[in-house]
Amino acid sequence: MKIYTLLGCVLFFLLAHTASAQKNLVSNGGFEDALSDWTADNTAKITPWDYKGGKNACAIIVYNANNWVGLSQSVRIPKNTLGMEFSGWLKTINVVKGDDEWKGAIFNIEFLDKADKKIGDGENIARLSGDHDWEQAKKQVKVPATAVSFRVLLAMGYASGTMLIDDITAKVLNAEEVAKL
C-alpha cells in the first residue's frame, strides 16, 4: 500500500510541476482585456482590425523616430526558477529606425533584483524593422540568481511606423530544459 502512496505523491508532484512549468506568467498577454495589467504610453492602442489570436492585439503607431514609446509589465518570478522561455507574436509595417543597432520594434526582458534594480543588460527577444507579417519571437534564457522579478518591454525604440503585438508569454523552464541552455 505504501508504495502506491509514494507513487501517487511522485505522480502528483510531476503533474504539479508540469502545470507550473507551462503556466503563462504574463497577465493579459493577448490583449483580450484591453490594456489591463500593462503600463502603457498613450500611443499604445488596442486594435480589433489585425491580431494573431483572440479578437484584439496591441498596436503602436509612431510618426517620428524621436522617442521610446511602448508598454511594459512587471511580474514576480516563482521561487526556484532557473530559466524561462519568453515568446510573443509581432508584426511590423514600414518601421524605419535610426542607425543604432538596438533601435526598432523591440521586445526586451529585464530582470530585476529585490531592490527593483535592473540586473545586467537584460535580454533582447526580438528587434524588427521594415515589414514583417505576424511572426513568433521566442527565446529561452537563464534567470540571474539575484532576480526576483522580470519586466516585459515592448516598444518602438526610436523608430517610426507600426508595431503590432499579441500573445506575449513567459513560462518557467523545467530542470531538463535549463540544462540545455
Ligand SMILES: [Ca+2]
Ligand atoms: Ca489577442
